[in-house]
Amino acid sequence: MTAATLESSTAAACCAPIAREPLGEGDAAELAALLKAVADPVRLRLLSMIGSHAGGEACVCDLTDAFDLTAPTISHHLKVLRTAELISGERRGTWVYYRIVPETVARLGALFAPLAEPAHRP
Amino acid sequence: MTAATLESSTAAACCAPIAREPLGEGDAAELAALLKAVADPVRLRLLSMIGSHAGGEACVCDLTDAFDLTAPTISHHLKVLRTAELISGERRGTWVYYRIVPETVARLGALFAPLAEPAHRP
DNA sequence: GAAATGGTTCGATGCTCGTCTAAATGATAC
DNA sequence: GTATCATTTAGACGAGCATCGAACCATTTC
Numbered sequence: 537m538t539a540a541t542l543e544s545s546t547a548a549a550c551c552a553p554i555a556r557e558p559l560g561e562g563d564a565a566e567l568a569a570l571l572k573a574v575a576d577p578v579r580l581r582l583l584s585m586i587g588s589h590a591g592g593e594a595c596v597c598d599l600t601d602a603f604d605l606t607a608p609t610i611s612h613h614l615k616v617l618r619t620a621e622l623i624s625g626e627r628r629g630t631w632v633y634y635r636i637v638p639e640t641v642a643r644l645g646a647l648f649a650p651l652a653e654p655a656h657r658p
Numbered sequence: 659m660t661a662a663t664l665e666s667s668t669a670a671a672c673c674a675p676i677a678r679e680p681l682g683e684g685d686a687a688e689l690a691a692l693l694k695a696v697a698d699p700v701r702l703r704l705l706s707m708i709g710s711h712a713g714g715e716a717c718v719c720d721l722t723d724a725f726d727l728t729a730p731t732i733s734h735h736l737k738v739l740r741t742a743e744l745i746s747g748e749r750r751g752t753w754v755y756y757r758i759v760p761e762t763v764a765r766l767g768a769l770f771a772p773l774a775e776p777a778h779r780p
Numbered sequence: 781g782a783a784a785t786g787g788t789t790c791g792a793t794g795c796t797c798g799t800c801t802a803a804a805t806g807a808t809a810c
Numbered sequence: 811g812t813a814t815c816a817t818t819t820a821g822a823c824g825a826g827c828a829t830c831g832a833a834c835c836a837t838t839t840c
Contacts, residue, residue, distance in 0.1 A: 718786080718787065719786070719787090722786095722787090729786085729787070729788085730787090730788075730789080730790095732787095733787060733788055733789085734788090734789095736787095736788095737788085737789095749787090752785075752786060752787095753786070753787090754786080754787065754788095
């Protein structure tokens, strides 16, 4: 699935729009898990750093230096993001490089977009 | 500013505001607090119920009945959403009605939105 | 007023999560 | 093969959070 596919689906089928109809129990749990992965200052900054880094990928060594946290802690946060499929990591030689998964990030954006529209309901 | 904007995004394919530049420590903490308010299955369903309810507002009595939770718990979750300014409550007579605050929700949508509006960029 | 109904606040409890130190794994250089 | 740097895993501790029962405000009705 590409970013374009997701974009075209914001108004229609794919991802459950939060304002069209009440969220089911299962969908809510799944989305909450995804949101929980982003609902942390460190992980938010990590995501932003990786996404804004030149070339679209960032080395763990760069990320670790930017925080006042130990390497295991950063690794833990990266694992949470990876488990949520928000980022993907690849080892090339000594260092591991992380990259953003645009589809998952776009899914978050599409979640609240319908709600933001003023007067989407009569 | 619709499909053309997306087409213009290049190989990085990440045009979400969060990927424009690294998030500051203060902004990250503030956004994480906002996200944490939504990163819960119950609150997500509450938000969806309120947002999809006819007239744009929902009574607490309706919300409480939809869950297998006690009234204090629902009230707690509503308070979290209210503190985050995601919803606003108003008492009319016997019942309390909650309504969505579109500005705050829009902020969430804009964060990860694949179609970043030019006006929102700093 | 007094009673009844709708909502919120107050403590308490059990669980989850972020962080650390210590140890293990992976990869390169000598 | 051994030394060394980079990253992850394992285990443990403390803080925060979701949930509950009970007590507490607000509004209507008698």
